[in-house]
Amino acid sequence: MKKQLLAGIDVGTTGVKVILFEPDGTAFSSAYEEYACIYPKPGWVEQDPQMLVNAMDRTCRAAMAQVPGMQAEIAGVSVSAQRSSVILLDEAGIPLRMLSWLDNRAAEESDEIARVLGAERFYDITGLPLCATWILPKLLHIRQHDPALWGKVRRVCQLHDFILHSLGAEDYFGNQAEACFWGLWDNRTLRFDPALLSAFEINRTLLPEIRKTGEVAGTLSSDAAERTGLPFGTPLCIGAGDQNSAALGAGVTTPGAVSISLGTGGLATVVLDGCYRDPRRQGMVTSHAISGLWTFEGLQNAAAGVFRWFRDEIAALEKAQAAGSGNAYDTLNQMIGSVPAGAHGLLMLPYFAGSAAPRWNAAASGGFLGLTLSHTRADMARACMEGITLEQKDILHSLQDAGKGFSHVRIVGGATKSPVWNQIQADIYNLPCETLAINDAAVLGAAISAGAGTHIFSSLAEGAKNMVHIGERYEPVPQNAGKYEELYRIYCDTYEAMEKARVFQKLANL
Structure with a gap:
């Protein structure tokens, strides 16, 4: 009897991963390919969607090449993809x-939305703190500054929708979990808000049809089968944005459960049983992949992406030494493990793509504070890892201040491949942290979506129960946790002093 496999595809900001899973959550085969963003101007971030499709095709073929002939069949395919990245189609x-979610070109258009509608009203409708990250300000920027391009636009979609369509979906279908990132969607009524569409003159026909995660959107086309090696006619199921998919793939599916994902960006997620609105308008509220649940989210624009920058730009020697014979991250982890908590008095501000939750400052930028002649690259590497995690602690504080308490954290994303980083997370949050047997939670979430859509599971919740398994548990070290509480206070004081003196804005204006 052939094995049934579920194909999960995650098209992220810096790479695409494909894993073929058995229904019990066992990874049968996998493949990964890395790629880059395009930076036309400071603060502008773009990608080539066809390049992303080509990378996905190659990665699917590589994963399928590991499947012995006639011994397994692909029961279904689903997709996870970076959220709030908009594609303009002719x-x-x-x-x-x-335009990538990392793109911050639309700050003036964000201010325009505040003038026309008001930031409070925008948050009340969308559940999003108003900023340049969301799609509506990006669309307004293109319309205002590149009318020739805008005149050619007939459809707009998010990356999930484009990838699924490239595989054979019948249309550009969006999903409820990430629909709010249009900046036009009311996740209480689950529809595009007529008042927002009217106020900013966005034609509804430009936008995709929004469906529930797990619904069947079509079948794999003959062209896609030839490109990917996946079987022609395989059911294609609606997935979710990467962070929503990661929550599902982490088994964070019940009210009160919390996860922290550290990928290129970072996200803290708490599951809610009602559509909450934060009175301080600091946290995002999105729909969970499971219809009828919501998530209270704290977004971090740049997380492990900052550590990747450190690897490429500061640790170039370690990267070169590892080329062909090892992994530069393994070397960096060993270096970091030799440095005590606090990195000998060195603090790194991680705002390499501005600050999202809870401070929402597009002008914020990164840097090292406390450097002396005695500091080493190992100290800088640890400070980099700690600074990224301190921003997540800042987000957790904002969620706790909103009355969302929790006793432990489930940590996911590429950062969990590092045991030293896992322990740093437990120490900085001062909470037990659990990893997953499959740490690529977004890919696993996509496979769960495929399993629910093809009725291998009766629901997404049942799929998560069958496929998600805990890996390791890290307890906080009291001595380190105390030092990190002090470092966190310094971190907050540093940000607030620089913001009060308008240092970030002055640097951005140079």
Whole structure:
């Protein structure tokens, strides 16, 4: 009897991963390919959507090449993808441009939305603190500053929708879990808000149809089968944005459960049983992949992406030494493990793509504070890891201040491959942290979506119960936790002093 496999595809900001899973959560085969973003100007971040499709195709073929002939069949396919990245399509469906979620060019348009509608009203409708990250300000920027391009636009979609369509979906279908990132969607009524569409003159026909995670969207086309090696006619199921998919793939599916994901960006997620609105308008409220649940989220624009920058730009020697014979991250982890908590009095501000929750400052930028001639690259590497995690602690504080308490954290994302980083997280949060047997939670979430859509599971919740398994548990070290509480106070004081003196804004204006 052939094994049934579920294909999960995660098209992230810096790479695409494909894993073929058995229904019990065992990874049968996998493949990964890394790629880059395009930076046309400071604060502008774009990607080539066709390049992303090509990378996905190659990665699917690589994963399928590990499946012995006639011994397994692909029961279903689903997709996880970076959220709030918008693709502009012409009349023929050819992509004209893709603006990444990291793109901050639309700060003035964000201010325009505040003038026309008000930041409070925007948050009340969308559940999003108003900023340049969301799609609506990006669309307004293109319309205002590149009318020739805007005149060619006939459809707009998010990356999930584009990837699924490239595989054979019948249309550009969005999903409820990430629909709010349009900045036009009311996740209380689950529809595009007519008042927002009217106020900013966005034609509803530009936007995709929104469906529930796990619904069947079509079958794999013959062209996609040839490109990917996946079988022609395989059911294609609606997935979710990467962080929503990661919550599902982490088994964070019941009210009160919390996860922290550290990928290129970071996210803290608490599951809610009602559509909450934060009176301080600091946390995002999105729909959970499971319809009828919501998530209270704290977004971090740059997380492990900052550590990747450190690897490429500061630890170039370690990267070169590891080329062909090892992994630079393994070397960096060993270096970090030799440095005590607090990195000998060195603090790194991680705002390499601005600050999202809870401070929402697009002008914020990163840097090292406390450098002396005695500091080493190992100290800087640890300070980098600690600074990224301190921003997550800042987010957790904002969630706790909103009355969302929790006793432990489930940690996911690429950062969990590092045991030293896992322990740093437990120490800085001063909470037990659990990893997963499969730490690529977004890919696993996509596979769960495929399993629910093809009725291997009766629901997404049942799929998570069958496929998600705990890996390790890290307890906080009291001595380190105390030192990190002091470092966190310094971190907050540093940000507040620099913001009060308008240092970030002055640097951005140079």
